[in-house]
Amino acid sequence: MGRQPCCDKVGLKRGPWTIDEDHKLMNFILNNGIQCWRMVPKLAGLLRCGKSCRLRWINYLRPDLKRGALSESEENQIIQLHARLGNRWSKIASHFPGRTDNEIKNHWNTRIKKRIKFNGLDPLTHLPVEQEEKIEDKIETIPESNLQKEEENETLDVTATVNNKAKRDDTEMDEKEKEVNTNSDETNELLKNYEMLCGSLDVDLWIDQEGNTFNTCSPSFSREDSLNPSIGESSTAKEDSLQQWGFDSVYSMLSWDGFNALEQELFLMENSQ
DNA sequence: AAACTCATCAACCGCACGCAC
DNA sequence: GGTGCGTGCGGTTGATGAGTT
Numbered sequence: 001m002g003r004q005p006c007c008d009k010v011g012l013k014r015g016p017w018t019i020d021e022d023h024k025l026m027n028f029i030l031n032n033g034i035q036c037w038r039m040v041p042k043l044a045g046l047l048r049c050g051k052s053c054r055l056r057w058i059n060y061l062r063p064d065l066k067r068g069a070l071s072e073s074e075e076n077q078i079i080q081l082h083a084r085l086g087n088r089w090s091k092i093a094s095h096f097p098g099r100t101d102n103e104i105k106n107h108w109n110t111r112i113k114k115r116i117k118f119n120g121l122d123p124l125t126h127l128p129v130e131q132e133e134k135i136e137d138k139i140e141t142i143p144e145s146n147l148q149k150e151e152e153n154e155t156l157d158v159t160a161t162v163n164n165k166a167k168r169d170d171t172e173m174d175e176k177e178k179e180v181n182t183n184s185d186e187t188n189e190l191l192k193n194y195e196m197l198c199g200s201l202d203v204d205l206w207i208d209q210e211g212n213t214f215n216t217c218s219p220s221f222s223r224e225d226s227l228n229p230s231i232g233e234s235s236t237a238k239e240d241s242l243q244q245w246g247f248d249s250v251y252s253m254l255s256w257d258g259f260n261a262l263e264q265e266l267f268l269m270e271n272s273q
Numbered sequence: 274a275a276a277c278t279c280a281t282c283a284a285c286c287g288c289a290c291g292c293a294c
Numbered sequence: 295g296g297t298g299c300g301t302g303c304g305g306t307t308g309a310t311g312a313g314t315t
Contacts, residue, residue, distance in 0.1 A: 017284090037301070051302095052284075088304085102283075103282085106282050106283085109305095110281055
Protein backbone atom coordinates (compact mmCIF):
# COMPACT_ATOMS: atom_id res chain seq x y z
CA MET A 1 0.00 0.00 0.00
CA GLY A 2 0.89 3.65 -0.06
CA ARG A 3 2.55 5.69 2.58
CA GLN A 4 1.20 7.10 5.77
CA PRO A 5 -0.91 10.22 5.48
CA CYS A 6 0.98 13.49 5.49
CA CYS A 7 -0.67 14.71 8.66
CA ASP A 8 -3.98 14.65 10.38
CA LYS A 9 -4.87 18.23 11.02
CA VAL A 10 -6.57 17.55 14.34
CA GLY A 11 -4.71 19.24 17.14
CA LEU A 12 -2.26 20.93 14.84
CA LYS A 13 -1.49 24.58 15.27
CA ARG A 14 -2.22 27.07 12.51
CA GLY A 15 -1.66 30.72 11.88
CA PRO A 16 1.39 32.87 12.49
CA TRP A 17 4.53 31.22 13.73
CA THR A 18 5.97 32.13 17.10
CA ILE A 19 9.65 32.80 17.73
CA ASP A 20 9.86 29.59 19.67
CA GLU A 21 8.47 27.58 16.78
CA ASP A 22 10.83 29.29 14.35
CA HIS A 23 13.68 28.53 16.68
CA LYS A 24 12.78 24.87 16.92
CA LEU A 25 12.33 24.47 13.19
CA MET A 26 15.50 26.29 12.20
CA ASN A 27 17.52 24.52 14.83
CA PHE A 28 16.25 21.16 13.70
CA ILE A 29 16.78 21.69 10.00
CA LEU A 30 20.21 23.20 10.33
CA ASN A 31 21.32 20.34 12.52
CA ASN A 32 19.59 17.48 10.77
CA GLY A 33 18.74 18.61 7.29
CA ILE A 34 15.49 17.69 5.57
CA GLN A 35 14.77 14.09 4.71
CA CYS A 36 11.00 14.03 5.00
CA TRP A 37 8.88 17.08 5.74
CA ARG A 38 6.22 14.91 7.34
CA MET A 39 8.68 13.88 10.02
CA VAL A 40 10.11 17.34 10.60
CA PRO A 41 7.40 18.67 12.95
CA LYS A 42 7.38 15.43 14.91
CA LEU A 43 11.12 15.34 15.36
CA ALA A 44 11.43 19.06 15.92
CA GLY A 45 8.69 19.03 18.53
CA LEU A 46 6.29 21.21 16.62
CA LEU A 47 2.51 21.02 16.49
CA ARG A 48 2.45 21.89 12.80
CA CYS A 49 1.99 19.86 9.68
CA GLY A 50 4.98 19.18 7.48
CA LYS A 51 3.60 21.34 4.76
CA SER A 52 3.43 24.31 7.05
CA CYS A 53 7.00 23.71 8.21
CA ARG A 54 8.22 23.50 4.65
CA LEU A 55 6.52 26.75 3.76
CA ARG A 56 7.88 28.51 6.81
CA TRP A 57 11.38 27.34 6.05
CA ILE A 58 11.28 28.19 2.36
CA ASN A 59 9.61 31.55 2.68
CA TYR A 60 11.06 32.84 5.88
CA LEU A 61 13.74 30.88 7.70
CA ARG A 62 16.16 29.80 4.99
CA PRO A 63 19.50 31.42 5.80
CA ASP A 64 20.16 32.32 2.18
CA LEU A 65 17.02 34.41 1.86
CA LYS A 66 17.48 37.87 0.56
CA ARG A 67 15.52 40.49 2.39
CA GLY A 68 14.46 43.97 1.48
CA ALA A 69 12.37 45.46 -1.28
CA LEU A 70 12.85 44.41 -4.85
CA SER A 71 14.76 46.92 -6.91
CA GLU A 72 13.47 48.45 -10.13
CA SER A 73 15.85 46.34 -12.17
CA GLU A 74 14.54 43.25 -10.43
CA GLU A 75 10.99 44.37 -11.15
CA ASN A 76 11.82 44.85 -14.80
CA GLN A 77 13.38 41.44 -14.92
CA ILE A 78 10.27 39.96 -13.32
CA ILE A 79 8.10 41.63 -15.93
CA GLN A 80 10.22 40.21 -18.73
CA LEU A 81 10.19 36.77 -17.22
CA HIS A 82 6.45 36.93 -16.59
CA ALA A 83 5.85 37.84 -20.22
CA ARG A 84 7.77 34.73 -21.15
CA LEU A 85 6.74 32.30 -18.44
CA GLY A 86 3.34 33.50 -17.25
CA ASN A 87 2.36 32.91 -13.62
CA ARG A 88 5.01 30.32 -13.06
CA TRP A 89 6.35 31.93 -9.98
CA SER A 90 8.75 29.25 -8.96
CA LYS A 91 10.39 29.40 -12.38
CA ILE A 92 10.57 33.17 -12.17
CA ALA A 93 11.89 33.01 -8.63
CA SER A 94 14.64 30.65 -9.71
CA HIS A 95 16.18 33.56 -11.58
CA PHE A 96 16.47 35.54 -8.36
CA PRO A 97 18.72 33.84 -5.84
CA GLY A 98 17.44 34.35 -2.33
CA ARG A 99 13.97 35.38 -3.43
CA THR A 100 10.97 33.15 -2.96
CA ASP A 101 8.15 32.45 -5.36
CA ASN A 102 5.71 33.68 -2.74
CA GLU A 103 7.57 36.96 -2.40
CA ILE A 104 7.67 37.52 -6.13
CA LYS A 105 4.04 36.52 -6.52
CA ASN A 106 3.00 38.93 -3.79
CA HIS A 107 5.12 41.69 -5.26
CA TRP A 108 3.60 41.08 -8.65
CA ASN A 109 0.04 41.15 -7.37
CA THR A 110 0.45 44.19 -5.18
CA ARG A 111 2.83 46.42 -7.10
CA ILE A 112 4.02 45.37 -10.52
CA LYS A 113 0.50 44.65 -11.74
CA LYS A 114 -0.48 48.21 -10.93
CA ARG A 115 2.62 49.58 -12.56
CA ILE A 116 1.87 47.67 -15.75
CA LYS A 117 -1.76 48.77 -15.76
CA PHE A 118 -0.66 52.33 -15.20
CA ASN A 119 1.49 52.04 -18.31
CA GLY A 120 -1.59 50.98 -20.28
CA LEU A 121 -0.66 47.35 -20.57
CA ASP A 122 -2.54 44.26 -19.60
CA PRO A 123 -0.65 42.47 -16.82
CA LEU A 124 -1.78 39.11 -18.10
CA THR A 125 -0.87 39.44 -21.73
CA HIS A 126 1.58 42.34 -21.56
CA LEU A 127 -0.20 43.83 -24.54
CA PRO A 128 -1.58 47.35 -24.74
CA VAL A 129 -5.08 47.38 -23.29
CA GLU A 130 -6.65 48.97 -26.41
CA GLN A 131 -5.27 46.22 -28.59
CA GLU A 132 -6.60 43.70 -26.11
CA GLU A 133 -10.09 45.20 -26.20
CA LYS A 134 -10.19 45.03 -29.99
CA ILE A 135 -9.30 41.38 -29.93
CA GLU A 136 -11.89 40.71 -27.24
CA ASP A 137 -14.54 42.53 -29.33
CA LYS A 138 -13.60 40.38 -32.25
CA ILE A 139 -14.01 37.26 -30.17
CA GLU A 140 -17.40 38.41 -28.89
CA THR A 141 -18.74 38.83 -32.41
CA ILE A 142 -17.93 35.26 -33.30
CA PRO A 143 -20.86 32.87 -32.65
CA GLU A 144 -20.18 30.63 -29.68
CA SER A 145 -20.36 27.43 -31.67
CA ASN A 146 -17.83 28.71 -34.16
CA LEU A 147 -15.67 29.96 -31.40
CA GLN A 148 -15.59 26.58 -29.74
CA LYS A 149 -14.49 24.95 -32.94
CA GLU A 150 -11.93 27.57 -33.54
CA GLU A 151 -10.66 27.25 -30.03
CA GLU A 152 -10.17 23.60 -30.62
CA ASN A 153 -8.28 24.19 -33.80
CA GLU A 154 -6.29 27.22 -33.03
CA THR A 155 -6.08 29.31 -29.93
CA LEU A 156 -7.64 32.63 -30.75
CA ASP A 157 -7.52 33.94 -27.28
CA VAL A 158 -4.60 36.22 -26.70
CA THR A 159 -4.04 35.01 -23.20
CA ALA A 160 -3.89 31.49 -24.37
CA THR A 161 -1.57 32.48 -27.13
CA VAL A 162 0.75 34.16 -24.76
CA ASN A 163 0.49 31.34 -22.25
CA ASN A 164 1.10 28.78 -24.90
CA LYS A 165 4.05 30.72 -26.07
CA ALA A 166 5.21 30.92 -22.52
CA LYS A 167 4.87 27.19 -22.09
CA ARG A 168 6.65 26.55 -25.37
CA ASP A 169 9.33 29.00 -24.49
CA ASP A 170 9.66 27.51 -21.09
CA THR A 171 10.00 24.00 -22.38
CA GLU A 172 12.49 25.17 -24.89
CA MET A 173 14.18 27.13 -22.22
CA ASP A 174 14.44 24.10 -19.97
CA GLU A 175 16.01 22.16 -22.77
CA LYS A 176 18.19 24.95 -23.91
CA GLU A 177 18.89 26.47 -20.56
CA LYS A 178 22.58 25.91 -20.89
CA GLU A 179 22.54 27.27 -24.37
CA VAL A 180 20.68 30.33 -23.21
CA ASN A 181 23.14 30.79 -20.41
CA THR A 182 25.91 31.01 -22.95
CA ASN A 183 24.26 34.01 -24.43
CA SER A 184 26.78 36.45 -23.14
CA ASP A 185 24.66 39.57 -23.52
CA GLU A 186 21.87 38.18 -21.45
CA THR A 187 24.21 36.70 -18.93
CA ASN A 188 26.09 39.93 -18.58
CA GLU A 189 22.84 41.77 -18.19
CA LEU A 190 21.71 39.41 -15.48
CA LEU A 191 25.02 39.66 -13.74
CA LYS A 192 24.93 43.39 -14.02
CA ASN A 193 21.46 43.47 -12.56
CA TYR A 194 22.50 41.11 -9.82
CA GLU A 195 25.51 43.22 -8.97
CA MET A 196 23.36 46.31 -9.00
CA LEU A 197 20.91 44.79 -6.65
CA CYS A 198 23.57 43.40 -4.43
CA GLY A 199 25.00 46.85 -4.23
CA SER A 200 21.76 48.56 -3.52
CA LEU A 201 20.10 46.05 -1.31
CA ASP A 202 20.59 44.49 2.00
CA VAL A 203 23.81 42.72 1.13
CA ASP A 204 26.69 42.39 3.43
CA LEU A 205 30.24 41.29 3.43
CA TRP A 206 30.41 38.64 6.04
CA ILE A 207 33.79 38.23 7.63
CA ASP A 208 34.88 35.04 9.23
CA GLN A 209 37.28 34.54 12.05
CA GLU A 210 40.28 34.21 9.72
CA GLY A 211 39.40 37.44 8.05
CA ASN A 212 38.00 35.85 4.90
CA THR A 213 35.04 37.58 3.44
CA PHE A 214 31.75 36.23 2.18
CA ASN A 215 29.90 38.41 -0.18
CA THR A 216 26.51 37.18 0.71
CA CYS A 217 23.10 38.48 1.42
CA SER A 218 22.09 39.48 4.84
CA PRO A 219 19.76 37.24 6.74
CA SER A 220 18.05 40.21 8.25
CA PHE A 221 14.33 40.03 8.64
CA SER A 222 11.61 42.03 7.03
CA ARG A 223 8.17 43.15 8.05
CA GLU A 224 9.38 43.71 11.57
CA ASP A 225 10.24 40.08 11.70
CA SER A 226 6.78 38.91 11.13
CA LEU A 227 4.68 39.67 14.09
CA ASN A 228 7.61 39.61 16.39
CA PRO A 229 7.14 42.60 18.63
CA SER A 230 10.38 42.10 20.45
CA ILE A 231 12.35 42.60 17.29
CA GLY A 232 10.46 44.89 15.03
CA GLU A 233 10.98 47.97 17.09
CA SER A 234 14.72 47.98 16.76
CA SER A 235 16.42 49.90 14.02
CA THR A 236 19.28 47.43 13.83
CA ALA A 237 17.24 44.61 12.48
CA LYS A 238 20.26 42.51 11.61
CA GLU A 239 21.68 42.53 15.10
CA ASP A 240 18.27 41.82 16.46
CA SER A 241 17.71 39.01 14.06
CA LEU A 242 20.91 37.41 15.21
CA GLN A 243 19.93 37.86 18.78
CA GLN A 244 16.57 36.38 17.97
CA TRP A 245 18.31 33.11 17.30
CA GLY A 246 20.46 33.47 20.35
CA PHE A 247 23.53 34.61 18.41
CA ASP A 248 25.69 37.34 19.77
CA SER A 249 27.41 37.87 16.49
CA VAL A 250 27.81 36.61 12.96
CA TYR A 251 30.79 34.60 14.18
CA SER A 252 28.82 32.62 16.64
CA MET A 253 26.10 32.14 14.05
CA LEU A 254 28.51 30.72 11.53
CA SER A 255 30.11 28.53 14.11
CA TRP A 256 26.73 27.02 14.80
CA ASP A 257 26.78 23.37 13.74
CA GLY A 258 24.15 23.77 11.12
CA PHE A 259 26.02 26.47 9.36
CA ASN A 260 29.20 24.52 8.91
CA ALA A 261 28.12 23.18 5.57
CA LEU A 262 26.96 26.57 4.41
CA GLU A 263 30.17 28.11 5.58
CA GLN A 264 32.22 25.57 3.67
CA GLU A 265 30.16 26.15 0.56
CA LEU A 266 30.67 29.85 0.79
CA PHE A 267 34.38 29.32 1.27
CA LEU A 268 34.56 27.15 -1.82
CA MET A 269 32.64 29.70 -3.84
CA GLU A 270 34.88 32.47 -2.68
CA ASN A 271 38.07 30.56 -3.38
CA SER A 272 36.96 29.39 -6.80
CA GLN A 273 36.61 32.96 -8.01
C1' DA B 274 -8.96 60.40 18.21
C1' DA B 275 -11.94 57.29 15.92
C1' DA B 276 -13.60 55.12 11.90
C1' DC B 277 -12.84 53.65 7.62
C1' DT B 278 -10.23 52.18 3.48
C1' DC B 279 -6.31 50.43 1.24
C1' DA B 280 -1.92 47.88 0.74
C1' DT B 281 0.97 44.30 2.01
C1' DC B 282 2.40 39.73 2.75
C1' DA B 283 2.50 35.38 5.61
C1' DA B 284 0.04 31.45 5.60
C1' DC B 285 -3.44 28.34 4.00
C1' DC B 286 -5.86 25.49 0.49
C1' DG B 287 -6.38 22.51 -3.20
C1' DC B 288 -4.51 20.47 -7.09
C1' DA B 289 -1.03 18.04 -10.06
C1' DC B 290 2.77 15.25 -10.56
C1' DG B 291 6.02 11.80 -9.38
C1' DC B 292 7.14 8.07 -6.75
C1' DA B 293 6.56 4.22 -3.39
C1' DC B 294 4.05 0.39 -2.33
C1' DG C 295 -1.06 -1.11 -13.46
C1' DG C 296 -3.63 0.83 -9.66
C1' DT C 297 -3.71 3.27 -5.45
C1' DG C 298 -2.35 6.56 -2.31
C1' DC C 299 1.14 9.56 -0.23
C1' DG C 300 4.76 13.41 -0.31
C1' DT C 301 6.08 17.40 -2.30
C1' DG C 302 5.87 21.52 -4.87
C1' DC C 303 3.20 25.00 -7.02
C1' DG C 304 -0.19 28.65 -7.89
C1' DG C 305 -4.32 30.91 -6.25
C1' DT C 306 -6.51 32.90 -2.46
C1' DT C 307 -7.44 34.55 2.14
C1' DG C 308 -7.17 37.14 6.19
C1' DA C 309 -4.50 39.62 9.71
C1' DT C 310 -2.10 43.65 10.27
C1' DG C 311 -0.29 48.19 9.63
C1' DA C 312 -0.41 52.55 7.13
C1' DG C 313 -2.85 56.18 5.25
C1' DT C 314 -6.95 59.00 4.79
C1' DT C 315 -11.20 61.17 6.09
